[in-house]
Amino acid sequence: MANIRKRSLPSGLIRWEVAYMDGGGQRRAKLFGTKGAAQAWLVEAQHDIKRGLHTAASVSPTVKEAAALWIKRCQEKELERSTVRSYEEHVDLHLVPLIGLKKLADLTMPGVSEFADRLREVGRSPEMVRRVVRSLGAIFREARRRGLAATDPTAGLDLNLSTREDPRVVIPAKAELQAIIATAAGRWRPLILTAIFCGLRGSELRGLRWSDVGFNSAQIHVNQRADAFHKIGRLKSRAAYRSIPCNPMVLNALREWKLVCPKGDQDLVFPTGAGKVESHSNIVQRGFEPVQIAAGVVEIRDGVPVAKYGLHTLRHACASLWIEQGHNPKQIQNLMGHSTIQMVFDTYGHLFADLAADQKAAEEIMVRLLEK
Incomplete structure (x- = not known):
């Protein structure tokens, strides 16, 4: 039985105490x-107890304590070091300073909304707010798995963030891609061609092995990647394991490169001069950026011409070329290695527009408006 009674605390304050039995038969008070x-x-609380969704505040961990359990779980799952490090930054820089001492049981959906508002007030970008709240949701889900939380107040939460940013990804123009292809030479040419025409992520390019290049089948098989710490490991998701068709230009460039490629025990296609895993920064700073500057694909900053694009834009360029060739969203998902088709629509949805149909519709509207 639950009851409410008036209590006088030693300090002289008057409080109302709720005494009740939780779902596990333990006597609790608040x-x-x-x-x-x-x-x-x-x-x-009685409604939640009946549904098995109640966690007493006395056994509920703080956000800081629950975050430590979540990070430990991420490490046990052997997530990439760079991924765990970004999660730790979310915890140390954003969650703990603002709500670290709050108990999970005391955080409601309005409370999470207030936390998101505070993040914006202290200068966090909309995208960072989204990421931090996603991490908070993961903390709640791990706590629920351990029986330390009853609900996830981030589930279904509308953060009401600004939608004024242009959602379209940056894609080089065809003329720019042609200039880059014509300029790329030496060790960087096969890498840049593979990025443009096969759409591999930077980590997948760095982890690509010669045994994964099918010269006879004209395919590249993506089976591993190199992380930010130069460690070869598993791909980001199951969907990332895939086979991608290669055109003759890519295959010929790879054949020529294989003859002079530095040898190493990891059989890498794009290694360092010693045959080890190449760093992403070297590929960009010593390879892709100088090629862009030589090709005239630049923008002016403080009066100085600098490379216009990052390496990942070549992946977007590849997707846009496939879409232009008539590939449907499901095919794009498979070729790009996206875990869900929603990611395809979120990233490239605007490229699937039927421009001819749109133009015809615009002309018909004009005719109907002006006809007598």
Whole structure:
């Protein structure tokens, strides 16, 4: 049985105590400043207890404590070091300073919305707010797995963030891609061609092995990647394991490169001069950026011409070329190695527009408006 009674604390303050049995048969108590607040909380708590969704505040960990359990779980799952490090930054720089001492049981959906508002107020970008709240949701889900939380208040939460940013990805123009292809030479030419025409991620290019290049089948098989710490490992998701068709230009460039490619025990296609895993920064700073500058694909910053694009834009360029050739969203998902088709629509949805049909519709609207 649950009951509410008035209590006088040693400090002289008057509080209303709710005494109740939790879902595990344990006697619990919680204090409130008013009888009305105690009654309202008890009604909601009894409803949650019946559904098995109640966690007593006395056994609920703080956000900081639950975050430590989540990070430990991420490490046990052998997530990439760079991924775990970014999660740790979310915890140390954003979650702990603002809500680290709050108990999970005391965080509601309005409370998470208030936390997101505070993040914006202290200068966090909309994208960073989204990422931090996603991490908070992962903390709640891990706590639920351990029986330390009943619900996830981030589930279904509308953060109401700004939508004024242009959602379209940056894609080099065809003329720019042609200039880059014509300029690329030496060790960087096969890498850049593979990026443009096969759409591999930078980590997948760095982890590509010669045994994964099918010269006879004209395919590249993506089976591993190199992380930010130069460690070869598994791909980002199951969907990332895939086979990609190669055109003759890519295959010929790879054949020529294989004759002079530095040898190493990892059989890498694009290694360092010593045959080890090449760093992403070297590929960009010593390879892709100088090629762009030589090709005239630049923008002016402080009066100085600098490379216009990052390496990942070549992946977007590849997707746009496949879409232009008539590949449907499901095919793009498979070729790009996206885990869901929603990622394809979110990233490239605007490229699937039927421009001819749109133009015809615009002309028909004009005719109908002007006809007598």
